[in-house]
Structure formats: structure tokens, C-alpha cells
Amino acid sequence: MSFYNFAKFVVKSYLKPKYKVQAIGTENIPKKGSVIICSNHISNYDPPIVGITCPRPIHFLAKEELFNNKLFGFILKHVNAIILKRGTSDRNALRQGLEVLKEDNVLGLFPEGTRSKTGDLKKGMPGAGFFALRSKAAIVPCAVVGDYHSKQPLKVVYGQPIDMNSLREQKASAQEVTDVIMDEIRKLKENH
Structure with a gap:
């Protein structure tokens, strides 16, 4: 068993019952090829939470500060996390993310760039659009719906892949693509 699968098993054993996690729409995640969630x-x-509900291993971009703790940094590196220097155009993280997709793996992104303290969707940053336009990956919107402090189940909802053909034909900018992605995430939240 790989370290990733072992860590996923341990985390799932703890978080799934604690938050009554329900995964919806996992069939929308392609079983093969590159995917951006x-x-x-x-x-x-x-x-x-997204990692334990996704049937495939995910490579998340993670802020550099999370790696400062040696133990946590070690774990992050072994569960496919890519170090991201926030506030800059981190070329190394962009290159690594594109490499993940080139190798037909799954890249996990949080386009808002930081947590929303109110739970309301914030404007997405152009990074998600950059990866979508620079790769042939399937773009799968995902919404974490609920409240971690509620007794209600926490839902992780995966939508159908976004059709990138029309956006490419329109020569959409990275920000415009991100805006479309955020709109799909908003719809998932509203419908669940």
C-alpha cells in the first residue's frame, strides 16, 4: 500500500464519520486521463475531505507555510502536495502542476486562493483558468456543501466536466475560464 493510500485510509476513517461525509457525483470524475478538480x-x-471522496489520487497545490512544520511538511510531500508561494506568480508550482496533468494525473485546486470565512464564494483567481487552458485536462467543478460545525452531513458534490471547446474557440482569458468554473461551483452549491 502506498503512503498516499495509507494516509487516505487513516484520514477517511476519522473524517468521514465525524462529518458524515457524503460524496455525490464521483462518476463525473474521468477514470483515466488528466483531470483538474x-x-x-x-x-x-x-x-x-475532497481527497478522501475522490476515487483517484489528487495532487493539491498547498501554500508554502504549511510545509514549515517538519512532520506536516513530510506528510504533505508524501501525499502529492505541490508547494505554492502565494502572492507571486510561482513558476515552479505552475510547471509542476502542468507536469502532473501531462502525466494524466489529477490536480486539485481551490480557485479562490484562500478560505472563505463566510462560506460565500469569492472571486476565483486566474490560476485555475491557466491550468485549464494550458492542458487537455477534464475540468471537474466540486462544491463542499454544508458546515463543519453542523450536525448535518457534509456533502462533496462533483459536477460534470466543463466543456472547454467553446471557451478555447472564443480565445477566453484565464480569468474568464476561472469565472466559468466558479459559476459551475456556485450552481452545485445552490442545487445541494
């Missing part, structure tokens, strides 16, 4: 961001628990 774009989710809203309401809690520090979002990456592991």
Missing part, C-alpha cells in the same frame, strides 16, 4: 474553500479540512 476545482473546489470552493471553506475550511482547512477541504483538501483532505
Whole structure:
């Protein structure tokens, strides 16, 4: 068993019953080929919650500060996290993210860039659009719906892949593509 699968098993054993996690729409995640999963961001628990509900291993971009703790940094590196220097155009993180997609893996992004303290969707940053336009990956919107402090089940909803053909034909900008992705995440939240 790989470290990733072991960590997923441990985290799932703890988080799934604690938050009564329900995964909806996992069949929308292609079983093969490159995929970008774009989710809203309401809690520090979002990456592991999305990670345990996705049937494929995910490579998340993670802010550099999370790697400062040696133990946590070690774990992050071994569960496919890519170090991201926030506030800059981190070319190394962009290159690594594109490499993940080139190798037909799954890249996990939180387009808002930081957690929403109110739970409302914030404007997405152009990074998600950059990866979508620079790769042939399927773009799967994802919404974490609910409240980590509620007794209600926490839902992780995966939508159908976004059709990128028309956006490419229109020569949409990275920001315009991100706006479309965020709109799909908004619809998932509203419908669940």
C-alpha cells in the first residue's frame, strides 16, 4: 500500500464519520486521463475531505507555510502536495502542476486562493483558468456543501466536466475560464 493510500485510509476513517461525509457525483470524475478538480474553500479540512471522496489520487497545490512544520511538511510531500508561494506568480508550482496533468494525473485546486470565512464564494483567481487552458485536462467543478460545525452531513458534490471547446474557440482569458468554473461551483452549491 502506498503512503498516499495509507494516509487516505487513516484520514477517511476519522473524517468521514465525524462529518458524515457524503460524496455525490464521483462518476463525473474521468477514470483515466488528466483531470483538474476545482473546489470552493471553506475550511482547512477541504483538501483532505475532497481527497478522501475522490476515487483517484489528487495532487493539491498547498501554500508554502504549511510545509514549515517538519512532520506536516513530510506528510504533505508524501501525499502529492505541490508547494505554492502565494502572492507571486510561482513558476515552479505552475510547471509542476502542468507536469502532473501531462502525466494524466489529477490536480486539485481551490480557485479562490484562500478560505472563505463566510462560506460565500469569492472571486476565483486566474490560476485555475491557466491550468485549464494550458492542458487537455477534464475540468471537474466540486462544491463542499454544508458546515463543519453542523450536525448535518457534509456533502462533496462533483459536477460534470466543463466543456472547454467553446471557451478555447472564443480565445477566453484565464480569468474568464476561472469565472466559468466558479459559476459551475456556485450552481452545485445552490442545487445541494
